[in-house]
Amino acid sequence: MTVQTVRVQLERSGYDIVVGGGLISSIGQRVRGVISERASRAFVVVDSGVPRAHVKGLVESVEGAGLRAHVEVITPSESVKSLESYGRLLAGIAGTNHGRMDPVISLGGGIVCDLAGFVAASYRRGVPVVQCPSTLLAMVDASVGGKTGVNLTLGTGGVMKNLVGAFHQPSLVCADVGLLDSLEGRHRRSGLSECIKHAWICRSVGHESLRGWMDENLDSICGFDPAIIEELVARNVALKASVVARDEHESPEAIAGGRMLLNFGHTFGHAIETLEGVSPDGDPGNAPLHHGEAVALGMVAACRCAQALGRCPPSIGDSLCEMLTRVGLPWRVSGLVSTDEIIERMGHDKKAVGSTIRLVLPTGEGCCEIVDDASAESVQAGIESIRG
Ligand SMILES: NC(=O)c1ccc[n+]([C@@H]2O[C@H](COP(=O)([O-])OP(=O)(O)OC[C@H]3O[C@@H](n4cnc5c(N)ncnc54)[C@H](O)[C@@H]3O)[C@@H](O)[C@H]2O)c1
Numbered sequence: 001m002t003v004q005t006v007r008v009q010l011e012r013s014g015y016d017i018v019v020g021g022g023l024i025s026s027i028g029q030r031v032r033g034v035i036s037e038r039a040s041r042a043f044v045v046v047d048s049g050v051p052r053a054h055v056k057g058l059v060e061s062v063e064g065a066g067l068r069a070h071v072e073v074i075t076p077s078e079s080v081k082s083l084e085s086y087g088r089l090l091a092g093i094a095g096t097n098h099g100r101m102d103p104v105i106s107l108g109g110g111i112v113c114d115l116a117g118f119v120a121a122s123y124r125r126g127v128p129v130v131q132c133p134s135t136l137l138a139m140v141d142a143s144v145g146g147k148t149g150v151n152l153t154l155g156t157g158g159v160m161k162n163l164v165g166a167f168h169q170p171s172l173v174c175a176d177v178g179l180l181d182s183l184e185g186r187h188r189r190s191g192l193s194e195c196i197k198h199a200w201i202c203r204s205v206g207h208e209s210l211r212g213w214m215d216e217n218l219d220s221i222c223g224f225d226p227a228i229i230e231e232l233v234a235r236n237v238a239l240k241a242s243v244v245a246r247d248e249h250e251s252p253e254a255i256a257g258g259r260m261l262l263n264f265g266h267t268f269g270h271a272i273e274t275l276e277g278v279s280p281d282g283d284p285g286n287a288p289l290h291h292g293e294a295v296a297l298g299m300v301a302a303c304r305c306a307q308a309l310g311r312c313p314p315s316i317g318d319s320l321c322e323m324l325t326r327v328g329l330p331w332r333v334s335g336l337v338s339t340d341e342i343i344e345r346m347g348h349d350k351k352a353v354g355s356t357i358r359l360v361l362p363t364g365e366g367c368c369e370i371v372d373d374a375s376a377e378s379v380q381a382g383i384e385s386i387r388g
């Protein structure tokens with residue numbers, strides 16, 4: 001199998017994202033290549049969903065490279081992405097006498113990436129982290145760019161997504177696409193949602209070919225053809241890497257082409273992601289929504305909001321719904337709370353600026369803009385459009 005390397009070149013540092021099949025078996029040497037030779041241990045945070053053979057392969061490779069591995073297993077859910085789990089992991093790493101040069105290694109989906117990354121960002125004020133994403137979503141998005149953190153549960157019981165965290169860039173990202181063989185369909189589709197997000201902003205960030213390439217290859221992408229999925233991951237991390245390189249810390253001033261654009265669909269999406277009882281297909285057994293499903297709905301709401309403002313033709317939302325349908329992602333759901341409550345929850349999203357809600361809205365094919373002054377009516381129209 002081929003191996004593709006995408007470089008994230010930051011102002012003062014940089015790191016590689018390696019994409020290919022079977023990479024986990026050589027992870028030890030790869031980690032060695034990016035850490036101090038004085039490192040002697042590794043704190044490995046593993047997702048319980050990753051098949052045992054891969055975990056064994058990673059641990060053997062890490063130990064073969066002279067790093068004593070301590071393994072912690074996390075069974076991921078949004079409620080596990082919490083300060084409590086973070087505290088437990090910190091206690092775990094402290095208990096191993098993990099030094100400042102020793103790496104944290106994650107092997108898992110976005111939740112494990114975010115948790116392990118936050119432990120690495122804060123333990124001893126920062127130790128190296130190597131991200132080995134094991135879901136499509138984590139490969140194309142969560143493992144790249146250095147955003148780490150946990151959700152916060154408020155006294156009222158509400159959950160605020162990713163409210164506490166830190167920017168902490170990895171030393172290496174190793175995306176072994178062979179790990180995706182065991183990923184179930186719903187999680188595959190959830191990852192495709194972030195790829196569609198990239199396709200809907202691609203022209204604003206200098207990657208105009210992504211949308212056309214995804215359109216042309218959509219059948220093979222949906223069929224999870226291994227060679228196409230490897231190419232999909234490489235193209236998507238290249239887009240994210242270039243955005244992160246230009247705007248590492250999501251500066252509010254970096255409006256054009258900045259990191260904020262990656263939040264397309266997320267302000268609407270985060271407001272509905274943690275709603276109890278809402279499922280992609282109306283079956284309560286499938287509630288709550290997965291992150292990528294909420295983002296899919298959030299992107300549709302953003303398109304219809306822009307349309308109501310007269311800033312975007314209806315065809316952009318129509319073609320989005322068409323692609324979501326082909327992929328098997330929802331663009332409308334039942335059981336949402338009132339529109340006022342969703343707007344209230346959107347106001348709590350971190351992207352809210354003062355009392356206004358900052359939105360990423362499409363203007364045309366592959367193009368988005370940041371809008372601070374969307375009218376209440378347009379936001380309502382966006383939300384109403386995804387009500388099933
Ligand atoms: N930090 C960022 O920049 C960023 C970006 C996007 C999303 N996120 C976060 O990522 C999270 C979502 O990530 P996700 O979609 O990967 O969900 P997830 O972490 O919950 O993983 C999804 C499921 O797949 C299982 N799994 C993982 N690897 C597997 C494998 N190889 N085979 C079979 N099953 C496997 C997990 O056990 C879990 O049940 C959200 O919390 C979101 O906020 C972060």
Ligand SMILES: [Zn+2]
Nearest residue numbers: 141194291295
């Ligand atoms: Zn996302």
